Amino acid sequence: MFNNTVKNFKINFSALDQRNTISSGDVITGNISFDLTKETKINCITMTLTGMAHVHWSTRNGKTRRNYSAKLNFFELKSVIVQENSVTGGAVTFKPGSHVYQFTCHFPQGNFPSSFHGINGKITYNLTVGIHRPWRLSKDFVTELNFVHRINTNQPELHAPLLGSNSMTVCFLCCASGPITMTASTEKQGFMPGETVNITCKFSNASSRTVTPKVSLQQKQVFYTLNKKSKRMRIKKLMSVTGQVISEHTSDVHTVIMLAIPSSASVTISNCSIIDVEYFIEVSLSVRGSTDLTVLFPIILCDTPIDAQPPPYYYIMSNTVTRFTVTYRPAANEQNIFTSSDWVSGEITLEVAKQCKIDSLLIQFKGKARVLWTESTGQISVTYHSKDKYVSIKHYFVWDKDSGDDNETLLTDQFGNPYSKVVAPGCHVYPFTFQIPPQDMPSSFDGDHGKIVYSLTAKLSRSMRLPAEDSSQINYVTKADLTRDPGLMEPQHEYKDKKMKFFNSGTVAMDVNLEKTGFLQGEGLKVMACIQNNSSREIKPKYCVYRKHSFFAQGKRRVSTKDLFKEVGEPIPPSSKQNVTRVLTIPLDVEPSILNCSILKAEHRLRVYLDVKYASDPEIKFPIVILIAPKVPGVEAPPLAASGFGFEAFGNSPAWGIVPPAAAAAAAAAAQPSDPPPAYGTWLI
The missing domain is CATH 2.60.40.640 (Immunoglobulin-like)
Structure with missing residues (x-):
């Protein structure tokens, strides 16, 4: 009978944080709401805040079963939301309809444990609202609160x-x-x-x-x-x-x-x-x-x-190795981007407080993609992950014969001698130069559930120590070339019509054309449409470019979309036909499309739709490809390393003295008769 009288009872909170958690001393505010189907007498409405822990398990020894249990009550706080009639001291008569009552309560201060549900026990914090009626059992509505004990993170x-x-x-x-x-x-x-x-x-x-x-x-x-x-x-x-x-x-x-x-x-x-x-x-x-x-x-x-x-090696090696970093020279363009066949130059800086012996010192260029996300169903969480490797090149300044990398390049100093394993006190600089492989690799990317990273990693290994590492990421983009894929220059055409219903009558139709599929950052995307409005209402053409990220792992897919920019055209009156041309300028900071990665994709779409009042909007979607814009041409790439393996092996290092730049350049020219290809920007016309 009670459920037939009180309907839609809700406890609504208004002061919880983004994760719907509370902690000691928080103020909880909100309201209760319910509907009455008929006139009802209620003595009072109470609210009780409780915290408790309970455990229970049993053991069996032959035919004997023994139960164990324990219970702790942390607190029990009661308050009244609606009191009895102050004049008669009896019940209050409520009329049919909706009723809303505000409430405020303070969670007590104390060292209470966090909410928990385990195999043989639980810790719960409940907010109970009780409705008490004359000559009837009270009806309780219980909501569990997610309490979190805040620990001191300064430990x-x-x-x-x-x-x-x-x-x-x-x-x-x-x-x-x-x-x-x-x-x-x-x-x-x-x-x-x-x-x-x-x-x-x-x-x-x-x-x-x-x-x-x-x-x-x-x-x-x-x-x-x-x-x-x-x-x-x-x-x-x-x-x-x-x-x-x-x-x-x-x-x-x-x-x-x-x-x-x-x-x-x-x-x-x-x-x-x-x-x-x-x-x-x-x-x-x-x-x-x-x-x-x-x-x-x-x-x-x-x-x-x-x-x-700082990582563990900092503490282990800080008495000897005081500095270990890897840096590289910025690319010869405004946005500091590299592409295939570009040359990257940099140096490893090693500073030691006293003489030490190293097992190996290397520089590695890596390119890899990785995706990771978690899906939860009830209390079960499943993590999906996948990774893909594009390039891994190691070059050693000091080589460890037990490393197993017999086929890797061993660099030499400016005199063609191997680098010493014994490092004198002071600061030592190990320069390098290498060429990014001329292969099709996806651009650098950082999304919600995955990333594509290209990095330079320097690694220093010493006996009985964890290796010291330092990494620096480089911004790599796939070389922009609209002519390499004939599909990028192909025009696109779609037609869409729709019959109006309900509050509209007639039909609307649009015939839309794009000149091509591939576009550069900053380029104008020309949309040509023939729009027929045979309806009884005015319509507006609208344009939206959005990006679509897709992540793939273990046969599953995770997708996220985001609108990048929108534009609205001029209204088209009823019973008319117009040819509309709109040029949408693609922003220079829009990320380029990524279609050459097996575990993630960054795609772009153009959505052209007609805004029709009181009806679903007819729309057409075009796949488009956005490529990196041409950059300012850079300077000529540095010469090859003296070792002839693609790494620069000359420069200044306190361990062997300083070599004049002219002598270093002459040594490089003698070792390499031809210059490397020009920098990335000179190819983009």
């Missing part, structure tokens, strides 16, 4: 990196093979749900078996009775990533494994006497026919972003 241990290592020797019968070693590190200890953890790993496999690196995120739930004499522990694997197989007799394999923390993961709970929630990152090497080699990192999940301190 140094949250920002500090984590480092761990382990090793073992695989034995079979009486024979033992070489050792397997692993060193891993994270950039910090504190993370947020939804954040990605970068685990830097170094593996060496001197055994005769292949090993597979794996990284997983594990949640540890512990439930206690009130006296903590009994407890129940559950381990739940939330996410797992498998790396590439490491072959036998392989040493110094460096890799970074990315582990995405599910956005649905709860924060760490350590301030509840009957429930603990902890998180661990497990880095392991799976060895066929043997136990796994494992390193565990305890991490803390919180709701506040935490910045990382």
